[in-house]
Amino acid sequence: MTDAGPRDDVALVAAYRRADERAATEIVRRHAPGLARYLHGLGAGPSDVDDLLQETFFKAFRALEGWRGEASLRGWLCTIGANLVRDGFRRSRGRTVISIEDRDLADASDPFEEVAAQETGSRLAAGLAGLPRLQREVFLLRAQQGCEYDDIARALGTTPGAARVHYHHAVKRLKELVP
Amino acid sequence: MTNCEGLSDRMPAVADGRSGWTAEEQAHLDACADCRAEWVLVGAAQGIGGTAAPRTDPEALATVVLARVRAAERADRRRATTRWALTWCGLAAAAALMLAVLFGGPDPATPEVATAASTASVTDVAFHVPLPELDGAEPEELQAVLDGLEVPLGESSTLDAGLPGDDVTQQDMERVLRAWEG
Numbered sequence: 175m176t177d178a179g180p181r182d183d184v185a186l187v188a189a190y191r192r193a194d195e196r197a198a199t200e201i202v203r204r205h206a207p208g209l210a211r212y213l214h215g216l217g218a219g220p221s222d223v224d225d226l227l228q229e230t231f232f233k234a235f236r237a238l239e240g241w242r243g244e245a246s247l248r249g250w251l252c253t254i255g256a257n258l259v260r261d262g263f264r265r266s267r268g269r270t271v272i273s274i275e276d277r278d279l280a281d282a283s284d285p286f287e288e289v290a291a292q293e294t295g296s297r298l299a300a301g302l303a304g305l306p307r308l309q310r311e312v313f314l315l316r317a318q319q320g321c322e323y324d325d326i327a328r329a330l331g332t333t334p335g336a337a338r339v340h341y342h343h344a345v346k347r348l349k350e351l352v353p
Numbered sequence: 354m355t356n357c358e359g360l361s362d363r364m365p366a367v368a369d370g371r372s373g374w375t376a377e378e379q380a381h382l383d384a385c386a387d388c389r390a391e392w393v394l395v396g397a398a399q400g401i402g403g404t405a406a407p408r409t410d411p412e413a414l415a416t417v418v419l420a421r422v423r424a425a426e427r428a429d430r431r432r433a434t435t436r437w438a439l440t441w442c443g444l445a446a447a448a449a450l451m452l453a454v455l456f457g458g459p460d461p462a463t464p465e466v467a468t469a470a471s472t473a474s475v476t477d478v479a480f481h482v483p484l485p486e487l488d489g490a491e492p493e494e495l496q497a498v499l500d501g502l503e504v505p506l507g508e509s510s511t512l513d514a515g516l517p518g519d520d521v522t523q524q525d526m527e528r529v530l531r532a533w534e535g
Contacts, residue, residue, distance in 0.1 A: 198419055203411035214402025223402075224414075231418040236425060298397040317398035320365040345361075349390045352397065 183247035187238060202231055205251055208319060212252050215314045216259045217303060226262075230255040249321050249329035256311055294352055301351035305344055312337050313344035355381040360388050364395040 183204075189197035209230060210223050218226055233254050234241075241250060302310050311330060315321040316337075323334040323341075330337065355377050366372040374382065382388050490498070 195415075195419055199412050199415040202415040202418065206411050206414060211402035215398070228414060228418060228421075231414065232421050232425075235418060235422045294393060294397045295400050298394060299401060302401075314398060314401075317365055317368070317395040318401060320369055320371070342361075345391050345394060348394050349387075352390075352394055 184243045187241060187243070187247065190235070190238060198235060201247070205248055206231075208248060209251050209255055212314055212319055213255050213259060215299075215302060215318055216256055216310065218259050218262070222262070226255060226258055229258055233258075245328035246321065246325045248319060249315065249325045252311075252315060252319060252321075253329040260307070297352045298348060301348045304351075305347060308332070309340045309344035309347070312340040313348070316341050357381075357385060357388050360385075361391060364392060368392075368395045368399045 183201070186197045186201050186204075190201065206227055210227055213223050213226050213230075214220065230251060234251055241247070302313070305313070308330065312326055315326045315329065316323070321329070323337045326332075326337040327334045332340075355375075360378055360381055363372065363374075363378065367374055382392060
């Protein structure tokens with residue numbers, strides 16, 4: 175996990191179950207930014223991200239009694255969000271336009287590197303749009319969200335081995351698009 | 354010794370700053386084009402949606418979400434109460450119906466049932482006309498009533514009964530016909 179340790183999440187969820195609403199705020203604060211990036215990576219338009227976030231947390235808090243901490247909270251939230259994105263696609267019978275806005279990982283003081291990073295991000299976003307759903311979700315959960323394969327497998331209802339295979343297939347296809 | 358699989362497994366942690374490359378890993382990365390290509394992808398994936406951070410303040414988002422959760426819980430409770438009430442109403446109605454059938458149904462000695470039974474046993478006619486005044490009658494009285502009834506048509510009377518026979522003359526026939534026609 176990138177933003178929060180699983181033990182912290184377990185403690186926060188336990189506090190929320192004891193009607194501690196500050197715990198809910200803390201859960202949102204910890205996971206909203208990463209979840210927003212994940213939803214964006216799945217193809218949600220920037221204008222939809224806030225609505226999707228709200229709906230994801232709403233569904234999560236409604237079902238939080240059932241979360242036992244076996245899968246990470248981030249992975250679980252990402253799965254709920256991915257289902258919402260998928261449902262949205264199904265309703266609109268198409269894909270929303272993938273934003274190509276990227277955070278610059280390279281040295282922002284170097285305009286050439288910045289442009290290169292943006293180009294790489296654009297190609298990656300386009301490549302992700304062409305991947306099968308499971309490959310796309312596994313790749314983002316692994317490369318962007320930092321989830322372990324066990325966690326991804328639980329979140330997506332598959333095995334760690336299969337998740338690893340999906341990741342490597344995704345990387346292989348994306349390498350062809352992002353030199 | 355670092356291999357590609359091991360390096361791949363370490364990439365997310367290094368990309369988000371939780372860890373760093375060891376000298377050996379860095380040397381492998383420098384020498385392996387495949388790993389470098391994957392590393393570029395992982396770095397780019399970290400950057401995807403960097404500007405998609407929620408515009409809503411997390412505290413405000415949590416407030417909205419919790420308000421919706423509480424409203425949904427209240428609606429759940431209302432639905433559960435309604436369902437509970439409907440269930441109990443249904444059960445009460447079913448129980449009342451069952452009690453009515455068991456204890457409050459028509460008495461076998463009531464006129465309608467007795468009449469039907471007596472009518473069926475006394476005559477073979479297809480129509481059962483309720484005659485409550487006969488319910489309390491003794492067998493002799495019933496027999497007297499039966500004797501007083503006309504003999505059914507099919508038993509002894511025919512359409513020819515009472516009509517002139519073959520020995521009547523043409524004039525007699527015409528007289529009878531004229532009398533019928535008025």
